[in-house]
Amino acid sequence: MIGLSIDIETSGLDILQSSIIEIGVVQWDFIGNKPLNMFSKLVRHGKNEQNFSSEIEKITGIANSDLNHFGYNLAEVLFEVKELIKYSDFLCGHNAILFDREILYRLFLNQINYRLECHWIDTMFDLETNDEFGSRKLRDLIKIFDIPSFLDHRAFFDALSVILLISKTGFEQCYKNSLSNLIRISIELEYENREQAKRKGFFWNKNLKCWEKIIRSHKKSGYMMSNLKEEIIYFP
Known part of the structure; x- marks a missing residue:
């Protein structure tokens, strides 16, 4: 089974208005337990997009100038991701169903006329833990399962953390859990x-x-x- 972990950093929390400022993906073979593809891209502002707030910069460490100097065109990045989706059995992320998925669906459709209709494993809801009522924040789950800690709120590292969490807690059970409403x-x-x-x-x-x-x-x-x-x- 091939999974594609996707994480995005955005200009805000409004799923209807926010734009992507960074996207990270890790394509993983869960049977062979090995990476297949991975990349991280900053995404430059669109023509009519405003600079994001200093609060977003404080959370992510990404500056507006970073996007201007090192960012890629969003449509081109989405085409790259689409190619990886074609060769993946499912997508995964953290709090992805309620946030990332909604933004990605809107932008895939608007930018490249592609309907993102895939099965998702979401580590916020699908991991089995000893404390079912405990925190489901990504940082807390990483500590609970002794996953190496990387930079907070950077897309590639969060996407990789999701892969490591699913692998460590059991892919089969996570996938089974993800089949429920x-x-x-x-x-x-x-x-x-x-x-x-x-x-x-x-x-x-x-x-x-x-x-x-x-x-x-x-x-x-x-x-x-x-x-x-x-x-x-x-x-x-």
């Missing part, structure tokens, strides 16, 4: 019971006034709480 479960609790939700990894949604968490549907049995609501947000 992704669901949002939510619950309304009295204020004094909030610690119950926190212990199970729920987060407070201030707009909907409820505690919520996103999980694979086959893991729902571990959250049998009264007044639990669920919504399917992604079909594999």
